[in-house]
Amino acid sequence: MARIHLFVLFLSSLILFVNAQFEYFQMVQQWPLATCTGTPCLNPPSNKFTIHGLWPSNFSNAILVCKGSTFNSTNTAFLALEPLLNQYWPDLISKNNRGFWRYEWNKHGTCSESVFNQVQYFQTTLNIRTNPNYDLLAILKTARLIPTGSISHRYHVIEGAIRAAIGKKPGLRCNINKKTRNSQLHEIVLCFDKNGVTLIDCPFPRKCPTQFKWLLS
Numbered sequence: 001m002a003r004i005h006l007f008v009l010f011l012s013s014l015i016l017f018v019n020a021q022f023e024y025f026q027m028v029q030q031w032p033l034a035t036c037t038g039t040p041c042l043n044p045p046s047n048k049f050t051i052h053g054l055w056p057s058n059f060s061n062a063i064l065v066c067k068g069s070t071f072n073s074t075n076t077a078f079l080a081l082e083p084l085l086n087q088y089w090p091d092l093i094s095k096n097n098r099g100f101w102r103y104e105w106n107k108h109g110t111c112s113e114s115v116f117n118q119v120q121y122f123q124t125t126l127n128i129r130t131n132p133n134y135d136l137l138a139i140l141k142t143a144r145l146i147p148t149g150s151i152s153h154r155y156h157v158i159e160g161a162i163r164a165a166i167g168k169k170p171g172l173r174c175n176i177n178k179k180t181r182n183s184q185l186h187e188i189v190l191c192f193d194k195n196g197v198t199l200i201d202c203p204f205p206r207k208c209p210t211q212f213k214w215l216l217s
């Protein structure tokens with residue numbers, strides 16, 4: 001009886017492992033002011049996109065949540081990444097950067113552990129954020145699209161400017177400003193193949209209305 005029980009446990013852990021297969025990455029960058037109008041932030045919002053996370057995802061539109069190796073903040077190779085992580089991947093809300101990285105790794109990063117260990121996962125994310133070809137603010141500025149707070153931006157114009165620059169379809173996510181009730185640009189997603197390098201079209205439907213604000217702090 002006990003043996004059968006163990007065997008069933010073994011089978012179900014195999015199934016969990018198979019379920020944790022991911023199909024592509026969502027590289028999610030947030031506009032700090034839009035994050036911080038919903039939740040007060042200890043980190044003063046700057047006018048720069050910061051990393052929210054690199055999310056292993058399914059084409060079925062599921063963002064996967066997994067369990068794997070727990071976050072290790074004493075790994076020396078990881079510690080070497082911290083200066084760049086502090087710059088590009090800050091915890092806006094509670095200023096607890098390591099806590100934010102731990103959360104993102106334990107929830108999302110572990111879903112791609114078949115491809116990237118913890119150090120490689122954070123390095124891959126930094127590589128995308130620091131690649132000048134994917135500098136979202138620079139791309140939008142070149143297209144004369146800037147945050148102002150007052151102008152309404154059209155989804156297809158912002159999406160089109162990024163698509164023209166990088167050759168693939170980005171995903172935009174909006175949230176509602178609790179004070180003004182306006183929709184505002186919250187996050188921009190770039191999608192990558194399982195290798196974390198090759199850009200692909202983001203496969204999910206848009207998560208913004210046709211027009212929205214883009215706040216300036």
Ligand SMILES: *[C@@H]1O[C@H](CO)[C@@H](O)[C@H](O)[C@H]1NC(C)=O
Pocket residue numbers: 018019020021022023058059060062064
């Ligand atoms: C993700 O996709 C893989 C491969 O198609 C599949 O095995 C798995 O069940 C999917 N997981 C979820 C949560 O949709």
Ligand SMILES: *[C@@H]1O[C@H](CO)[C@@H](O)[C@H](O)[C@H]1NC(C)=O
Pocket residue numbers: 072073074075076
């Ligand atoms: C964390 O990484 C360091 C250096 O690679 C290693 O010595 C240590 O055992 C790891 N800690 C855990 C809890 O895995």
